[in-house]
Amino acid sequence: MSLHPSFTEDVSALPTHAFSYRSLTWWGISAFMVIEGGFFVLTIASYFFLMSQEQEWAPRPWEPPGLVAGTLFTLAMLASEIPNTMIKKAAESYDLAKVQKLLVVMTGIGVVLFVFRAFEFNSLNVLWTDNAYGSIIWALLFLHTTHVVTDWGDTLVLWRLMKTPHGEDPRRFVDVEENALYWRFVWLTWLPIYALIYWVPRFFR
């Protein structure tokens, strides 16, 4: 070091973790949400681009997707925000027992969602190979499914992690809180996709 240090400020009293935007990982997760949000926005833009090629949407003779599975999925998704908010609150107050319980709930909700999602794929009434309409519908649903799977996997791992001695570490509560944040992203992005898959093909034919 060429210059001699002059000790100006002691930082040893600073905390070692914090929630929300003070945390480093919050910025990482936010950046990934922006990236994935970018994917969704561009896929949706492609959807409208392809839609503009068609006279009607869904193009005949294809029927618009069946509503049941998708709507059930949407309702379950919306309902999941209740335990999700609870988990966020519990993490912010370092309530380990509650976090552990709610993580089980969230994992269970994920399994239910997968069942609905499987029926959704089955109720699209079009194959991805049929035409561009089918391709983009499948792309949207597939893309969103990858997000549900990712966050579900993350929740599962967190649930295991919080049952180990690591659960005692306050920093892990930041992880839980950020997982809850990501889940919000997953269901928020679903809402426009739900409209695009299930409702727009009904309105434009």
Add this chain to the structure above:
Amino acid sequence: MSSRFRSSALALALVAALCGCDREERQTRGKPLGETVPASASPDTVFPGTGKLPPLDPRAAAYEGNAAAISEGQRLYNWMNCSGCHFHGGGGMGVALMDGKWRYGGRIDQIAASIVEGRPNGMPAWRGKLTEQQVWQLAAYVRTLSGQVRKDAVSARADELSNTPPQTQTKREPLSPSDSDQQ
């Protein structure tokens, strides 16, 4: 990383390059040739139940599973209006080509022979209308319709109406030469 590591990597790359993939190589040089029937395949040898098959024509190796040949064959299939009778393999006026049932043999040289010689009930002979290379390319493509070819040599679809499941997903149909009686 040691220099030994590097040199062995280099050696590996060299070996790979030498035995490299020419399954995608475009064969641009036509071979001057005379009148051609794929030699080993004539109606006598391909008709079911008449004994052992002769060994595969050596020329087949250059076409079977060759991505460029299959692609050329796909275009010729449309250009020569094969789809007019066979459609996209599903059959119509002509027999289905995607079901693995072969009256005259499903090997590439047997298919080539069928194209060159023509077959009863409407399949015209293409002898002299197509070059030998084109016949082989067509035969290579026809083989893909029933999933007989490695999936990494075919493409999922062509830029045309979607009328068959993607070829990359086509199940390999077992070759069965003897269903002709039922048809």
Add this chain to the structure above:
Amino acid sequence: MTPAERAKQPPAKVPRDGPDLTGPELHEKLEATWENPPGFIGWLSSVDHKDIGRRYIVTALVFLALAGALAIAMRLQLSKPDNDLIGAARYNEIFTMHGTTMMFLFAVPVMQGMQVYLTPLMLGTRNTAFPRLNAFSYWMYLAGGALLWVAFVLNIGPDMGWFAYPPLSGPQYGVGKRVDMWAQMITFTEVAALAAAVSLVATILKQKAPGMGLARMPIFVWATLVTSLMVIFSMPSVALASGMLLSDRLVGTQFYNPVERGDALLWQHLFWFFGHPEVYIIFLPATGFVSEIVATFSRRTIVGYPIVVMSLVATGILAFGLWVHHMFATGLPRIGYSFYTAASMSVSIPTGLQIFCWIATLWEGRPRLQVPLLYVIGFIFTFVIGGLTGVMIAAVPLDLQLHDTYFIVAHFHYVLIGGAVFPLLGAITYWYPKATGRLMSDRLGKISFWMIFLGFQLAFFPMHIAGINGMPRRVYTYPAGMGLELPNLLSTIGSLVVAVAVLLFVINLVVSLRSGRKAEPNPWDAASLEWATSCAPPKYNFPHLPIVDSRTPLWDAGEKLPVVHGLRVEDREVLLTTVMSAKPDLREPSAEPSPWPFIAALATSAMFISSIFSPWAVVFGTVPVAVALTAWFWPKSPKPEREPVIS
């Protein structure tokens, strides 16, 4: 103790840097904490931004050499009309590999490598925000590059151009696995670039030295921030486009099939929505280099710091509105032509302002004509030509003629080589002592500069004329008698001169590593924080983290550099500061070395590559990826919070 109580605990009594622990004793402890584990596994496990940055740069330079060799091959083929040195199919593979390698495997990664290396040093912190993500990013980049080049060597390399327009790249006309290799390489490099960008953004926003508010960041850091954000906003576009292309080719979707109501132009929109910002992702870091070099070698702060910063930001935003100017010839509505023209031209305003600021800095300062500054001067002379031809092709009536001719080839080589590679070579010369502890040879540096500069003009200026004389791009041969012989021959000669010059530059790099003059911590008498630590920096970058109260801390500090103290020395710890004004906020642990990023990259590569052959790989391949990621993020065994109190 419940976690809630634990969170409110006073700081543990563990060894911390400060007046009591400084000098060699501190060095020893920090070195032990921050060094890599031993052996090859340790080498694979490194999460040090300096290691990763260096690997990025060296790998990118290897790809530069490979793609440069392809360029020479193309120039030899085009040296005379109707040449038959290289056949049509091979030539198409070569130009595809040249463009793809230069754009995806050289230009963007080398800039990100420089950013990963320099940013934490300039910010006065110990490592990037997500060191393991950074390591993962490098391995993905390496795997993607290796995939492409192994494919090329095995004769299944791409042959449809770096822009891969369907239907030519689609399932019917893009025969075999060539396009799949290309498209999957895109996925690799996108993942790598995005990972590096995320890490850089978080580093810049959260790990600035105390006092280094946004308005005090070095301009290079600003450029890094803007380009990283551009990566984040633009790269999903090409990843989506190539994902759709792959699914068209492999599972039979119809995105680009016009017969089934898909559209080939969808690709072009998505590709250029990425492709145009891509140019600025390459160019803006170069303006950062230029700003740093100009200031140091003029021995004054840059004139108009806010103007330069605003220009960076404006360029970054405008870049997303210009993609249509790559598609003028596709038959867009004529009504919009003048709008596109004006929008495309407007991007030259911020660039013009930056050039003004650099020249004004030289004017106001006392320029030292050393090699880095020579490259900057060469950059301005060259880049401005490229910028002005860019103004020409922004005009629709001109572009409809000039588009896809050698005029464009000349234009973007002026912009990319003149605008990005010249500053890069200057930057390498400038920061070489920081990375290696030795200075590069000045004499050899000057020789190679002049050869590169003059050779470049000889190679690329005649291409303008070839284009105007009617030579389209991407042709493997051209007929005699159209006025193309002389420009092409001159270009070939020029390219050989450049090749020799680059070779000299590389020789200089290698020789100076052993025999260059030893560098003081601040050999150029520069102002920014990276020069506050030794050359080469220790693993932990700074013994004590510096405090900043101006844009030129080392020029204003006097004899003593103000620092903070109180960070742990036996655990990896970084100081987080607030986003805008950089007040100390948190001490967060920084990731330890780990082989898991490497293993995760291997697992991801296996999934990506096998998905070219079977879509089921996407399903089954996620299992090892998930395992690797879990191991990566699993925290290390909790240590007892209380450690022996040091006296």
Add this chain to the structure above:
Amino acid sequence: MRRGGAILPFFVTGCSGVQTMMGGEGAEGANFIQLFTVFMIVCTVMYLIVAIALIAAVWRRRNAALTLDNRRHHESSNAVRPALIGWTALIAVGLIGLTIASFFTDRSNAANGSNPQLSLTVTANQWWWDVEYSSPDASKTVRTANEIHLPVGIPVEIKLKSNDVIHSFWIPNLAGKQDLIPGRETDAQLLPRKTGLYRGQCAEFCGVQHAQMALDITVESKADFQRWYAAQLQPAPPPANPLQRAGYNYFTTRECGSCHNISGTPATGQVAPDLTHFASRRSIAAGALPMNTGNLYGWVADPQSQKPGNRMPTVGLKADDLHALVAYLETLK
């Protein structure tokens, strides 16, 4: 029309002129030269300003003391602000001027195509051009390949289609380029102003033989054009001697006829260039070879060595058949 030539002598040296932007034989091509000249002047001025300022800045204090002035390293002289304002204004005025110039050129180009009196369709294929002069009367429709004849001074509308991948239609002497995109129909307007022989070329990379996908353009007087058109309407002449007859027989019964069409014969293939008046064209294989007997022999005998990768297979003709085919093809005037 070489207005640019006076200012840009460097750019036109060595042009033989069949495929150059500096030809200006079409209305749009001439507009291009004008606008390009304007841009060149403005850009050259801007470049000189930057270059002189840069040289002066580096030169000015080359002998100044080599120490860093710690006190004043951030101060700037009073000249910087007015210079900055001046420079910004200059850029803004320059860009606005250029945008306006570009706008008016574009308007002028749009006006050229407003009232077409001749319409044809060009369909691009890997790697040749299918040309059809459509007419409401089907018997007046002319089909040819790899050549376009245009009457001078008459606005033409060209419908552009593609059968396979994206190509780009470009005749630099006449006008700028326009892509041909499968699934879309685009169009180009030409207004040739000067008779002459020009060359167009595909300008969008379209596969292995992109480099040899050219197009011969003949701009001729209206009378010449009508003569040519009338000749094109005729079916191919019958073979006149035994050698030609042998070629005719081979062509119509063997491989050739599977792909090529010759009107008035049984050869009706539709997937390769129409050869009805083949011998009247200037080149073979989309501009790959000049039309002459030697090249014709070479091409028919082994097209794959002349233009590797193109869609015409090497048949492997016997010498007799080759002689006969070439003799017959040469009658297709």
